[in-house]
Amino acid sequence: MYKTLSPVLMTLGDANGIGPELICRLLAAKAYPDLRLALIGPEAPLVHHCRHFSITPFWTPLDPANPSALADRAPGIYLLTPPRLAGLPATPGKETPAGGLAAGESLEYAVPILAKHPDWGLVTGPLSKAALNEAGFAFPGHTEFLAERSGVGREGVCMHLCGPVLRVSLVTTHPPLSRVPALVTYDRVARCLELTWDYVKRLGVADKPIAVCGLNPHAGEGGLLGREDEDVVRPAVMAAVAKGMGAVGPLPADTVFHRAVGGEFSAILAMYHDQGLPPLKMFHFNETVNVTLGLPFVRTSVGHGTAFGLVGSGRADTGSLEAALDLAMRLV
Structure with a gap:
């Protein structure tokens, strides 16, 4: 067992939004030598943005049936793709139900892991509330989704x-x-x-x-x-x-x-x-970070939205994502 920081999970958010791009650009530019970080979501948008920005792929896939194996891994960046998202195509910059499915299914996958490992942290990428609901997840945002799924309830957070x-x-x-x-x-x-x-x-x-x-x-x-x-x-x-x-x-x-x-x-x-x-x-x-207080685990997020119109331009600032990850590492 590696005696380093507790692992952190990071959802890509809407697969077609700015989240996957920011993740690729941040993790290519900044090293986290003591962290076991597992990205959660489809692989296609990560591959797309690495190609677009000439970034060498930096993640190691893990078996999504055994996410607890992350605890025994060396520090590094890993990828967990929920089964429903395997093979989901990337359509960067387009607001679609598929992007909402990626966001919602990644959260559904993460919550049971955190119930088993409440000392782990969660960083969430931005989602589209409209796409989330079109994909069948009837929640107005991350806060309400995580409150309900964790059993705390909306009034508890x-x-x-x-x-x-x-x-x-x-x-x-x-x-x-x-x-x-x-x-x-x-x-x-x-x-x-x-x-x-x-x-x-x-x-x-x-x-x-x-x-x-x-x-x-x-x-x-x-x-x-x-x-x-x-x-x-x-x-x-x-x-x-x-x-x-x-x-x-x-x-x-x-x-x-x-x-x-x-x-x-x-x-x-x-x-x-x-x-x-x-x-x-x-x-x-x-540099705004969103934190959900009252959950049984640490959850931080970027303080901005999906910015579909900026996807692929390289102009979106990675500062909020960096701050969200840094705060999660501080709190776990």
Whole structure:
């Protein structure tokens, strides 16, 4: 048995999206001498991008019927192709159900491995939500897929994105904006605060509190602009503080990110997707990492989408994928 880092699995994501290209370019350019990394997905897109970018193929195929054999392998890069994806053709840059099948089937294959080896990590490549659903996987994204398949459930996890400075958790993930107020409940805010506090402690940055955004403009102005912040958010924050967590809020979202960049907070808990992520991605666009808090295993991902229009151009930045892999290696 090799006494190195715990193995990490990496799904290609949508086989026709930018994921396979980024994986080829990153792993050809950067060495990970202590890591056992198993790519999961069809081989054809990897072969295509290696030819396109004049990269020597760098992976060793493994028997998909025995993925646990990775534990006994020397550090290196390996490939596990789920049986349903064997021979799947590559159509880079085209959004098709086949690409969604590759993404969904790779996740279906990875979850039982991680159930058996919860000390292993998972890095996921970007997927198309439309293609995923067209392929028969009725989930709005990775977070919900992994929460359900791991048995934790959607209410048990928290979507978190981060860069070198900002760290942002989300109370809600991908619902329509009209549904957000009803989904911001005491229990949901409390759960996300708990998971985020555990995460910043693990990172060693819990010397500063988590800033909790208000749902409404100006955090509701004491109820004048909406009661949710006083009736739901504030009691959850107060209960977290009473349990020993560092948290402040609700705070106006229009200033809290400026304060966080200045070093005042360990993380931010935002109420919804487009409250928390535009400031983060403006500041960390090419180095954003998505982390699912609350799963029984480490899961990180790129913070961007499939970028079908950039596939093959070589212009897509590998920084987010590199950061996602580095963080997974740090956490396993």
